[in-house]
Structure formats: C-alpha cells, structure tokens
Amino acid sequence: MLDLFSGLPLSVGLSLVLALTLVLVFEFINGFHDTANAVATVIYTKAMPPHLAVLFSGICNFLGVLLGGVGVAYAIVHLLPVELLLNLDSGRSLVMVFSMLIAAIAWNLGTWYFGIPASSSHALIGAILGVGLANALLTGLPVGVGVNWGKALDIGLSLIISPLAGFIVAALLLLGFRKLFADSKMHKTPEQRRAISNKKHPPFWNRLVLVLSAMSVSFVHGSNDGQKGIGLIMLVLIGIVPAQFVLNPDSTPYQVQRTYDAAAHLNDFYQRNADTLGDYLALGQQPRTDLSPTVHCDPRNTLPTIRMVRRSLEGVRTYDQLPPETRGRVRRSLLCLDDTARKVAGLGVLSAGEQADLRRLRADLTVTTEYAPLWVIVAVALALGVGTMVGWRRVVLTVGEKIGKQGMTYAQGMAAQITAVGAIGVANLFSLPVSTTQVLSSGVAGTMVANRSGLHQRTVRNILLAWVLTFPASMLLSAGLFSLAVWGLGV
Structure with a gap:
C-alpha cells in the first residue's frame, strides 16, 4: 500500500492522503447516519440491547463490504461520462473528489444533527451529478453529455422505486401477519407488553426474527453503501497515481488473456452484425488512424481501437510487462470499447441473444479495469463498521416513535426489516445503489398506515423534505465547490 506514494511530489502525496481520509470520513459518517436505520427497530423493540445491536451491526456491515463485490462501486463511478474518466489528471481528480465529498458530508452531518433520516446515497449521487454538470459547463461540453444519463436514469429509478416498494x-x-397471527403478541408495542405481561423483551420467535433481519439489513447495507466509498477511492487512485492503478496490477495471466480474447470476440461480434451496425461503427469505411481516445470516444474508431488493444496485449502475461503509458492507453481504449458497446446495446437493433452475448463481452473487457485492491475494501469496511457504533441514538428515536402516532409493534419492525433486506438484496444483484434510509423509513411508514396508527405529519414532512432537497442541495453545493476550485486553482 505504501508504495503508492513512491515518486510523488510532497504536495500531491499530502493531497492524496487528505482525499483518502475524506472518503473514509464519508463512510464513517455513512455508518452512523444510515446504519442507525438498520438497528432502529431492533433497539426500539428491545430485541437487543443498544450496545450489542450496534456492535453486531458494525460487524455485519464490515462483512457486507468485504464480501459485496464492486458492481455497485462502478455503477457510481460510471455516473460520470467516460470522456471525463478518460482525461482525469491529478489536479482535476482531487478537485472533483473533494467537491463531491465535502458536499455529501456537509449534507449528511446537517440532517443527522436534526435527527432526520435523509439518504447518504442521495447526497453522494447528487454531488457526483453536480460535478459532472459543472465540468461540462466549464469545458464547453453540452450539458447532455456532462453525466452518463443512461446510468443516472437506472439509478434514479431504483432510488424512486425502492422506497415505494418498501x-x-x-x-x-x-396485513399478512395480522391475518395469520391475529391473536399473537407480535402486534404489541414494547410498552404494551410491559404493561400487560411485565416483560421487557419480545416473545422469543419475534425477537429472533427481529435480530436476524436487523443484522441482515446491516449486511446488505454494507454490501451496497460500502461500495460507494470503494468507487470513490478508485477514482482518487486512478486520477492521482494512474501508473499503478489504471489496470489491476494483480491481474492473473488468465484475466489478461480473457481481456485480449474479448477484444477479438468483440470484433467478430460487430462483423457478424454488420448489416445493422455497419453505419454506426463505420465498419466498411477506411480505417481511422487516430487511436488516442484522450478527448472522447468515437464509435467509428472501434475496430482500430480493438486492433490496438490486441497489439498491446499480445504475449503479455502480467501488466507489469507494459510501460505506464501503454497501460494508460489500454485502459482508455477498454473504457471506450465498453462505452461504445453500451451505446450499441441501447440502439435497439440487436436480438435478445445478441444482447446477452454483448453483456458477456463487456464483462470480459472490464475484468481488469473494474476492480479494487483488498486494502481499499478493508479500509472502507472498517470505516463503515466503526461508524455504525457511533451516533445512532438520534435517528433510532425518529424511526421508532416519530414516524407514526403510536409506537412501533414487533410485527411492524419485522415487516419493515424483512422488506428492507429484500429490496436492498435485489438491488445488489443488479449492481444498483439504493438508500437504506428510504427503504426502511418507507417500510415503517407503510406498516403504520396498514396498522391504522396514523403518521406524524411533521416528521413525515421533514423526511420527505429532506428527500426532495437532498439531490438539488448536494448538486448545487458540489457544482459550486468544483467551479470555485477550478477557477481558483486553474486545474
């Protein structure tokens, strides 16, 4: 890990340390901001003592990050258009990451202070969109290409649909619990159970389900939210020390060969579909000679780019064999090939079988560009896990008592948590970021309505207001910080 500072000027090295620290601070704040939602029901219903709940929740968050992969991480990264990712230098990368993180952290701390279950995911994604749009305006690009709107739409839909589904x-x-277990004690609040039975804890089976579902929420939270920090760290590393991180330095000979073969198979795929893709990819035209995609990716340059990748990787077993400038050129080319393949898939001219083949080819192309070193994953896991154990009290009270006009019953806690596990788990399968805060808070509100408990209009209004304002506030803040830094520093 320490060798990444080798050869860096002191100012760049210090900036790198500060950038990595800010990412971990964001994940720490995310831990005590979002994960309070995961332990809210289990603490409020007295299913677990607070100190044990946050301890085990922290462990489950740690394991979730460790085992969750990097699909969501790169879904976040690819919110930024490939043209911006191609041209990251150390100065622009630092300004971009600092702007995003400061905006997201400021919003998270403000909503946490007032005990409002706002979304860290919304804050971060809004900040990323703000930076992308500001970069487009500052560089004279159309606003429409400042953000990867296809990926933004997918993520936006997941963020909208998940709380409604919750x-x-x-x-x-x-309602199913009420029908199947009409006379069960699960429909009592902790206060009612103590008044009737003089017992502090839920019935055994209710308690077991509450504990297991709460820990499952923590695990899927880690596997989803933790990856956002991983993606940010990879942006920092690729921008500041590209020689070491543009391609996975630990790639095996099989993975390098897989990338090499994918380029050949992609060429065969396009030739096979020349009737429908020929004009878009300029398959029948004179080969272009510009093979340096440093400004933008041109679909008409796809076949020469494929040939360049294969020439660069021919006979290569590990990326250490390639000089740094060749590694950078290969990464840029692979990003462009993947971006073009994504656009081809969106043309609507391929059959379902060809679409599936293209998805597999894209996975092979990115096997050595979409990765994260183990130390990055462990660092983010520790930051999120430790953050879980701090600062949970404010949001627990809001979720347990202030969403509904009556306290939460055991059945309501189980229903909300089981729903959150399912919703976030499905999102993980499709590598889509969702908001634990939104899903769980919406689930609690849904159970309050189903239980005819009524909702606290003031609390619900504050939560909805935070949800509505988070995107524009974080976008404006990050765009403003980015613009000021670019103008002031001249990067």
Whole structure:
C-alpha cells in the first residue's frame, strides 16, 4: 500500500492522503447516519440491547463490504461520462473528489444533527451529478453529455422505486401477519407488553426474527453503501497515481488473456452484425488512424481501437510487462470499447441473444479495469463498521416513535426489516445503489398506515423534505465547490 506514494511530489502525496481520509470520513459518517436505520427497530423493540445491536451491526456491515463485490462501486463511478474518466489528471481528480465529498458530508452531518433520516446515497449521487454538470459547463461540453444519463436514469429509478416498494410490501406483509397471527403478541408495542405481561423483551420467535433481519439489513447495507466509498477511492487512485492503478496490477495471466480474447470476440461480434451496425461503427469505411481516445470516444474508431488493444496485449502475461503509458492507453481504449458497446446495446437493433452475448463481452473487457485492491475494501469496511457504533441514538428515536402516532409493534419492525433486506438484496444483484434510509423509513411508514396508527405529519414532512432537497442541495453545493476550485486553482 505504501508504495503508492513512491515518486510523488510532497504536495500531491499530502493531497492524496487528505482525499483518502475524506472518503473514509464519508463512510464513517455513512455508518452512523444510515446504519442507525438498520438497528432502529431492533433497539426500539428491545430485541437487543443498544450496545450489542450496534456492535453486531458494525460487524455485519464490515462483512457486507468485504464480501459485496464492486458492481455497485462502478455503477457510481460510471455516473460520470467516460470522456471525463478518460482525461482525469491529478489536479482535476482531487478537485472533483473533494467537491463531491465535502458536499455529501456537509449534507449528511446537517440532517443527522436534526435527527432526520435523509439518504447518504442521495447526497453522494447528487454531488457526483453536480460535478459532472459543472465540468461540462466549464469545458464547453453540452450539458447532455456532462453525466452518463443512461446510468443516472437506472439509478434514479431504483432510488424512486425502492422506497415505494418498501412502503407497499411492508404494509402488505404486516396485513399478512395480522391475518395469520391475529391473536399473537407480535402486534404489541414494547410498552404494551410491559404493561400487560411485565416483560421487557419480545416473545422469543419475534425477537429472533427481529435480530436476524436487523443484522441482515446491516449486511446488505454494507454490501451496497460500502461500495460507494470503494468507487470513490478508485477514482482518487486512478486520477492521482494512474501508473499503478489504471489496470489491476494483480491481474492473473488468465484475466489478461480473457481481456485480449474479448477484444477479438468483440470484433467478430460487430462483423457478424454488420448489416445493422455497419453505419454506426463505420465498419466498411477506411480505417481511422487516430487511436488516442484522450478527448472522447468515437464509435467509428472501434475496430482500430480493438486492433490496438490486441497489439498491446499480445504475449503479455502480467501488466507489469507494459510501460505506464501503454497501460494508460489500454485502459482508455477498454473504457471506450465498453462505452461504445453500451451505446450499441441501447440502439435497439440487436436480438435478445445478441444482447446477452454483448453483456458477456463487456464483462470480459472490464475484468481488469473494474476492480479494487483488498486494502481499499478493508479500509472502507472498517470505516463503515466503526461508524455504525457511533451516533445512532438520534435517528433510532425518529424511526421508532416519530414516524407514526403510536409506537412501533414487533410485527411492524419485522415487516419493515424483512422488506428492507429484500429490496436492498435485489438491488445488489443488479449492481444498483439504493438508500437504506428510504427503504426502511418507507417500510415503517407503510406498516403504520396498514396498522391504522396514523403518521406524524411533521416528521413525515421533514423526511420527505429532506428527500426532495437532498439531490438539488448536494448538486448545487458540489457544482459550486468544483467551479470555485477550478477557477481558483486553474486545474
């Protein structure tokens, strides 16, 4: 890990340390901001003592990050257009990351201070969009290409649909509990159980489900939210020390060969579909000679780029064999090939079978560009896990008592948590970031409506207001910080 500072000027090295520290601070804040939602129900229902709940939740968050992969991490990274990712230098990379993180951290701390279950995911994604749009305006690009709008739409839909699904599914699940277990003690609040039975804890089976579902929420939270920090760190490393991180330095000979073969198979794929893709990819035209995609990716240059990748990787077993400038050129070319393949898939001219083949080819192309070193994953896991154990009290009270007009019953806690696990787990399968805060809070609200408990209008209004304002506030803040830094520093 320490060798990444080798050869860096002191100012760049210090900036790198500060950038990495800010990312870990964001994940720490994310831990005590978002994960309070994961332990809110289990603490409020007295299923676990607070100190044990946050300890085990922290461990489950750590394991979630460690085992969750990097699919969501690169979904976040690819919110930025490939043209911006191609041309990151150390100065622009630092300004971009600092602007995003300061904006997201400021919003997270503000909403946490007032005990409002706002979304760290919304804050970070809004900050990324703000930087992308500001970069487009400052560099004279059309606003439409300042952000990868296809990926932004996918993520936006997941962030909108997941809380709505949480509200509806949790409500239906509670109604199912009421029908199947009409006389069960699960429909009592902790206060009612103590008044009737003089018992502090939930019935055994209710308690077991509450504990297991709470820890599962923590695990899927780690596997989803933790990856956002991983993606940010990789942006920092690729921008500041590209020689070491543009391609996975630990790639095996099999992975390098897989990338080499994917380029050949991609060429065969396009030739096979020349009737529908010939004009878009200029398959029948004179080969272009510009093979340096430093400004933008041109689909008409796809076949020469494929040939360049294969020439660069021919006979290569490890990336250490390549000089730094060749590694950078290969990465830029692979990003362009993947970006063009994504655009080809969106043309709507391929059959379902060809679409599936193209997805597999894209996975092979990016096997050595979409990665994260183990130390990055462990560092983010530790930051998120430790953050879980701090600062949970404010949000627990909001979720447990202030969303509904009555306290939460055991059945409501189970329904909300089981729904959150399902929703976030499905999002992980499709590598889509979602908000634990939104899903769980919406689930609790859904159970309150289904239970006819009524909702605290002031609390719900504050939560909705935070959700509505998070995107524009974080976008404006990050765009403003980025613009000021670019103008002031001249990067």
